[in-house]
Every structure is written in C-alpha cells, then in structure tokens.
Amino acid sequence: MADSPLDSDLIIIGGGPAGCAAARMAAGVGMRTILVEPDRLCRNLYRIPALNNVLGGHTNGTDLADAIVAELKGTALCHLELGRRVTEIRADDGNVTVTIDTGARLVAPYAVVATGVGPVQPHDVTWITAPGLLTLPPLWEVKADDIQGRTLLVLGGDRPIGTFLRAHPTTDARLFVVYPAADAYKIDEIRDDPRVVLSLVKHLTLKAAGGALVSADAVGQDGTCRTITADTACLSIGNAPTAPPGDLTRGPDGYCPPAGQHPRVIVAGDLRSARFQRIMTALGSGSEAALHAYYATRDVPTKG
Numbered sequence: 506m507a508d509s510p511l512d513s514d515l516i517i518i519g520g521g522p523a524g525c526a527a528a529r530m531a532a533g534v535g536m537r538t539i540l541v542e543p544d545r546l547c548r549n550l551y552r553i554p555a556l557n558n559v560l561g562g563h564t565n566g567t568d569l570a571d572a573i574v575a576e577l578k579g580t581a582l583c584h585l586e587l588g589r590r591v592t593e594i595r596a597d598d599g600n601v602t603v604t605i606d607t608g609a610r611l612v613a614p615y616a617v618v619a620t621g622v623g624p625v626q627p628h629d630v631t632w633i634t635a636p637g638l639l640t641l642p643p644l645w646e647v648k649a650d651d652i653q654g655r656t657l658l659v660l661g662g663d664r665p666i667g668t669f670l671r672a673h674p675t676t677d678a679r680l681f682v683v684y685p686a687a688d689a690y691k692i693d694e695i696r697d698d699p700r701v702v703l704s705l706v707k708h709l710t711l712k713a714a715g716g717a718l719v720s721a722d723a724v725g726q727d728g729t730c731r732t733i734t735a736d737t738a739c740l741s742i743g744n745a746p747t748a749p750p751g752d753l754t755r756g757p758d759g760y761c762p763p764a765g766q767h768p769r770v771i772v773a774g775d776l777r778s779a780r781f782q783r784i785m786t787a788l789g790s791g792s793e794a795a796l797h798a799y800y801a802t803r804d805v806p807t808k809g
Contacts, residue, residue, distance in 0.1 A: 512537065513537045513538060513539045513584070513611070513613045514531070514536040514537050514538065514613060514614060514615070514798070514802065515527075515531050515536050515537070515538045515539075515613055515614070515615050515616065515617060515795065515798050516538070516539050516540075516541070516601060516603050516611050516613045516615075516616040516617070517531075517538055517539070517540040517541070517616070517617045517619065518541050518591050518594065518603065518616060518617065518618045518619065518620055518749060519540075519541075519542060519617075519618065519619035519620040519621060519774065519776075520540055520541075520542030520544075520545075520546040520547065520548075520585075520587070521546075521547060521548070521549060521550065521619060521621050521774060521775075521787065522547060522550060522573060522774065522784050522787040522788050522791065523617075523619035523621070523773040523774025523775070523787040523788065523790055523791035523794075524540060524542065524617065524619040524773070524774070524791060525540075525546060525547065525573050525574070525576075525577045525791065526573075526773075526787070526788040526789070526790075526791030526792045526795075527617045527619060527773060527791035527792065527794050527795040528540050528577055528580060528583040528795070529576055529577055529580055529583075529792075530791070530792040530795035530796060531582070531583070531795040531798070531799065532580040532581070532582040532583055534795070534796070534799045535582070536582065536795065536798070536799055536802075537582050537583075537584075538582060538583045538584070538795075539583075539584045539586060539611055539613070540577075540583055540584070540585050540586065541586045541589050541590075541591055541603065541605060541611070542585070542586070542587050542588075542589070543587075543588065543589060543590040544587075544588075545587065546570075546573070546574045546577065546585075546587070547569075547570035547573055547574055549621070550566045550567075550569060550570040550573070550784070551566055551567050551570045552566060552645050552646060553565065553566030553645060553668065554566065554645075554668065554669065554672030554673070555668050555669075555671045555672035556569060556784070557671070558783060558784070558785060559784050559785055560785065565672070569784070586605065586611075589605045589606060589607065590605065590606045591603055591604070591605055591606075591620075591749040592604050592605065592606055592749070592750065593749065593750050593751040594616060594618065594749050594750070594751035594752055594753065594770065595751050595752050596616070596752045596767040596768075596769045596770050597769075599614075600612050600613065600614055600769070601613055601614070601615060601616040601767075601769045601770060603616060614769065614798075614802055615769050615770075615771065615798035615801065615802070616769065616770055616771070617771045617772075617773050617791070617794045617795065617798065618748065618749070618753065618761065618770060618771070618772050618773070618776060619772075619773040619774040619776060619787075619791055619794070620746075620747045620748055620749060620776055621746075621747060621774055621775040621776055621787075622744035622745060622746050622747055622775045622776065622782065623744060623745060623747045624643040624740055624742075624743075624744055624745075625740070625742050625743050625744060625745050626638075626639075626640050626641070626740070627639055627640075627641065627660065627711060627740070627742075629745060630742055632685045632706070632707070632708050632709065633660060633708075633709050633710075633711060633742075634708070634709070634710045634711065635710075635711040636711070636712065639711070641660070641738055641739055641740050642739050642740065643665065643739060643740045643741065644659060644665050644666060644669055644739045644740065644741045645665045645668070645669065646739075647669070647739050649669075649672075649673040649676045649678065652676070652678040652736070652737065653676060653677060653678060654677055654678070655678055655679070655735075655736040655737065656678070656679045656681060656734075656735040656736050657678055657679065657680050657681065657735060657736065657737055657738070657739060658681050658683070658719060658721065658733060658735035658737070658738040658739075659680050659681065659682045659683070659738075659739055659740075659741050660683060660709065660711075660738065660739070660740050660741065660742055661682075661683075661684055661685075661688060661740060661741040661742030661743065662682055662684030662685075662688035662689070662691045662692040662703075662741065663688065663691060663741040663742060663743050664691055664694075665741050666680065666682060666692070666695050666701070666741050667694040667695050670695060670698055670700065670701070676700070677700070678700065679700060679702065680700055680701045680702070681702045681704065681733060681735055682695070682701055682702065682703050682704065682741070683704045683706050683709055683721070683723055683733065684703070684704070684705060684706070685705075685706065685707075686705065686707075686726070688742075689705065704723060704725075704733070705725065705726055706723045706724060706725060706726070707724045707725060707726050707728075708723075708724040709721050709722070709723050709724070710722040710723075711738070718734060718735070718736060719734070719735055719736075719737060719738045720732055720733060720734045720735075721733045721738075743779070744775070744779070744782065745759060746758075746759045746760045746761065746775075746776050747776070748761050748776060752767050752770060753766065753770065753772070754766050754767075758779065760776065760777060760778050760779060761776050761777065762777060762778060763777055768801075771794040771797050771798060772794070773787070773790040773791045773793070773794040774787040774790055774791060775787060777790065
C-alpha cells in the first residue's frame with residue numbers, strides 16, 4: 506500500500522493512558538495526530554478494579570478509562586487506527602515511517618511510542634520452572650466470582666495483589682502468594698490481610714495435579730521443600746516491555762529509556778522504565794511527549 510500523505514504532525518503508537526494523553530495534548534496545541542492501537546482504547550485500564558493513586562475522584566479503572574476515551578473521541582484532530590498493529594518503526598533525518606499490519610505506511614515528522622508492557626510469564630523468570638511454555642492469566646484478569654471459596658496460587662508478589670483485595674473486600678478466596686526475595690518490599694500492603702498466605706521462596710516448580718487443581722514444589726530460602734496445592738493459579742510477577750520492532754534503543758532490561766532515542770522518536774508511559782509504572786506518570790509523560798514534538802517542529806528550545 507502507498508504511504509500516507511504528510512497530513513499528520515504526529516503518529517502515536519499505543520492507545521493506553523500515555524498515548525491518549527499525548528493525542529489530547531497534541532490536539533490542544535493544534536497538532537494533527539494518527540493514533541494506532543491494536544485493541545480498544547485504554548484496554549488494560551478497564552481491567553483495573555480499584556484505584557487509589559489518581560486525581561479526579563476516580564476509584565476504578567473503568568470510570569477513568571471511560572473519561573479518557575470520551576475526551577479523546579471528542580478530539581477532532583486525532584484520527585484513530587484501532588485494530589491495527591505496528592510491525593515496524595523507522596526514523597530518518599526528516600520523518601518517521603510507521604508500518605502497520607495492513608502493509609500501509611504512515612509518515613509524520615515525529616512519533617510517540619507508548620506501547621506499554623505486558624504480563625511476564627513463568628518461562629520468563631529464573632525462579633520458576635514450569636512445563637513447556639505454560640501461560641497463566643495475570644491476577645487482574647481473574648474474576649472474583651470465579652474463585653469464591655477457593656484457593657488461588659499467586660506467583661509473585663507484585664502490587665496488583667493489593668489492588669485486587671481492595672476491589673473485592675468481601676471475597677472469601679484464599680490467596681497463597683509465593684514470591685522471590687526481590688519482591689519482598691512489595692508485599693507490605695497485603696501482609697496483614699487474613700485472606701493471604703505469604704511464602705518467600707528461592708525456587709518454584711509448577712506442575713499439574715490432575716483435574717482443575719494445580720500443585721507446585723516450593724524451595725524455601727533455607728533449602729527446605731514443600732508441596733503447595735491450589736484450585737487454580739495466576740500471575741503477579743510483573744511486566745515486560747512490548748516495544749514494536751525498528752528504530753528504538755532498548756536497554757539491557759528491554760525497556761526503551763527516552764534518552765538515546767532517535768530525535769524524532771519520543772517514548773512515553775510504562776515503556777520508559779519499570780520504576781514509574783503508574784497511571785498518573787503515564788498520563789503526564791504522554792502529555793510531555795506531545796509537547797516535545799510540538800516544540801521541536803517549531804525549533805523552540807526545551808532546555809535553558
């Protein structure tokens with residue numbers, strides 16, 4: 506397919522909070538944008554049942570996502586390419602070319618990359634041994650009604666556990682959380698919840714126990730081994746960056762820090778670093794990325 510004409514000022518890759526904020530900010534300063542998202546806008550935000558760290562009075566992800574999507578869809582300067590996946594991003598001295606899965610190439614002077622992160626699976630970490638390429642759902646995809654009165658084996662101690670428990674204060678599910686030493690600082694907020702059993706492990710070998718049950722052999726920090734049995738299992742072991750192929754500079758951890766990228770490629774949101782994966786920081790970085798492109802097109806210095 507032919508390249509798009511140069512009728513857009515900015516291409517935004519990713520329709521989460523950072524990408525949507527970039528598009529809204531760009532429209533506010535008169536920039537025409539194309540936003541590419543393979544799914545629905547703010548897809549992951551809709552799956553967050555409870556919020557306690559955002560402005561605006563939103564207490565769950567659905568309400569915040571609805572507000573963000575309504576804002577963006579009322580932005581006439583943003584053209585949405587939903588259901589499309591970016592297969593390559595290339596940058597040169599004059600423009601950025603973004604190829605999508607239809608074969609079409611979108612061209613603009615600048616691009617914001619805000620593709621975020623996806624859940625890490627057992628085969629991605631060294632402290633878990635699992636059969637083959639076993640995949641498990643992250644905790645935030647589990648429905649509380651499906652685990653009422655059951656025992657849930659949670660792999661990892663990442664913070665979505667606290668979010669899940671706050672969102673479902675009446676669930677009587679039992680969460681057996683096995684976590685490595687690297688997650689020890691994350692579990693303080695759930696330590697005193699009576700529905701949680703915490704187990705610090707050096708290694709976990711996950712195996713099926715027959716039927717719907719799962720079992721795992723856990724090796725503790727002192728070398729002792731115990732077998733854990735649960736009704737089902739899910740993940741809370743963190744996320745991995747989901748950067749598109751092409752001209753992006755990746756660090757050793759796979760993330761794409763803003764420093765060192767091509768001058769026409771601006772990274773925003775969770776893709777920047779594992780340290781600032783919060784909704785409010787994503788919204789702020791998306792807005793900042795759009796302003797960076799705006800000032801760059803006008804040769805306005807952003808420092809000093």
